[in-house]
Amino acid sequence: MMKAPYKAVAALVSASGLAAVMAMAPAASAAKRNTVELTFYYPVGVVGPLSQTMTTLVNRFNQTHPGIHVNAVFSGNYQQTLAKVETAIQGGNPPDVAVLNHTAQFDLIHLQAIEPLDDVVKAGGFYPALTQPKVQGHFWGVPFQRSTVVLYYNKDAFKKAGLDPSHGPNTWSELVADGQKLQKLGMSGIEIPSDGTVYWEFEPFATEAGHNLGGNDGVHVYFNSAAAKTALQFWMDLSHKYHVMPAGILPWNNVPTDFENQKTAMIVHSSGSMASILQNAKFQVGVSFMPAYKSKYRTGVGGGDLYLFKGIPADHRAAALTFIKWMSAPAQAAWWSIRTGYVPTSPQAMQQPEMQAHIKQVPQAKVPVDQLAYAQPELSTYQLNQVYDVIDSAIQSVIDGQSTIAAALDKAQQQADAILAPYRMQ
């Protein structure tokens, strides 16, 4: 299964190599002779025709930078892209640039795959929530396609239920009260997705209740903290005590569809889904902060950064830096944000006239940006996929009724500690 796309990549790479050889031909112009061919892997992590948008963006770069030609290679979702990058590194043929999860940095550092990008990050003036904390004293990824966890609500349903449609529920208890009123309209109060990487939707709840799921050092997690238990108990209560959320595991992809079809009045989802939800819903959609536990607003961030790879020739490195700077610059960040729904990554990107015009038209787009002031770093460790699987399984076993909250989270903590133990000694 890995082979076919890998071969395609190999063919592409060799084709670009061939192009380079042909460019070397004496007939070619001097400018062509000096063209640096870069390989750029990117994933698509949300629904929508993002691959075309990316091609357009990369073509713009190629047209405005005569000495450089970037070959953009679509390589599946985030996990598949990471696996592909890893295979390429093992084969001694790393890509020059790739978009990978911000949280992949510990594993990438451990693989000795990436170079720090302190200068680019410092000069970029990005929102601190997107770059902090430093890892081993460096910034490694440049924010590119980043999102937050937000709450979407049906304004029309809020009006019908006698609720104030100007804002969503402010606290957990308001969420329950609003949900119970909305339930009377014949729809669910709320849906929170719980399949796949459920830790992402869960983490803001745990953070609000008092503790992040992960530490900043990549070797500590807090899966069985009192906060995590409180948060998971709240999720269970939403279904089994207050009856405002359907019981059982809810698929990530179906939750927005249920919202668009008015099967549920509120959902928790990525801000990256905003464009498609606003387009598909036939009612007034409100976007709000995650409701606070008592008074504290919190949210999680997610998404991908641009990374520069080690072991590439000097001319590639220089060209790759130019490419990364251009891609993350305010003008491109605004352009990309408007077309995808990802957060504009810096205050300068927010100030772009194009972005300002967009926000006037779609005021909901401003919510994730305002949220960044309350954002906490996403769970990030060494052996990331393994640790994610541990916490995701634990949460799902509770939701599916196979395990109690305390037992599942204690076991998850124990398993994660066993996975991370070898990295603590380094």
Added chain:
Amino acid sequence: MSTTATTLTAAAAPLRARRSLLAWCLRYALVLPPAAVVVIFVAWPLWVTLYHSFFQLDARGHAVAFAGSKNYQALFASPLFHQVLWNTAVYSVLAVVLCVSIAFGLSLLLYGRVAASSRALLVALFSPTVMPMIAAANIWLYFLIPQFGMVDQLLRWAGLGHENWLGHPGTALLVMVMLFVWKYAPYFALFLLAGLQAIPPDVWEALRTEDPYGWASFRRVILPILRPMLAFVTTMAVLYAVETVDPVFAMTQGGPNNGTNLVMFYLYNLGFNYYSWGPAAALSVLLMIGLSTLSGLSLIVLERRAFHWQ
């Protein structure tokens, strides 16, 4: 080459020697590419995998130190691996038993039908088989969407509630079993049908006169004749079941709560997502030994028990 041959017609003897040398070279030159393919893509990776399973590998997959049986120990120490083995066992037993018995039933049904109608039926039945597994998995993913998918709509029409089929570990594994049966039962039915059709008409006729109810002749004659075919089909079904990975990848990614995490998917995860190359190599070796023993044994049994028409 032909031009050199025509210019050298005068010297016949050296030419003959040269020709035989040429033939010799050609013979080996023709064998070389497939042999090279086998060595490079089969023998060498097998050896490297075996070798790596006894070494400690870094995150990049390079051997750094001899590990003895540590990789194997690490593999079996993981509680997740125990669950994966259990999942695979449950899945394989259910899938194989259901698949072979349904295939057998189908083949008997098809054999009993008139030729023309059975052919149309055969084409319809055979359509899932020619479909790639990934495509089949995606179609079922679409059928199984809670509330809106075809399965839930049919259930609603029948007055039953809806179900989030891929949302619970148990039902998700059942979906995998069902997908396997849906895809492979008609395929195996073809083999069994061929077995039934190979029985000469005079045998059938004799059986009809001797045993009008057919149970004894089915048990004593038909079943033994079909036994090698059944053994072959069962072996293939076991191999296919243990090797199942595409529907897991497309539909559940091993979830929910690792309920559909089968051994091949776990192997992929170990290597590409967990960077545990050592245990991944160990698991590959175990799978290789297990599966080749299984097919070897069944071949021996098959040959010994085979029914030969004299």
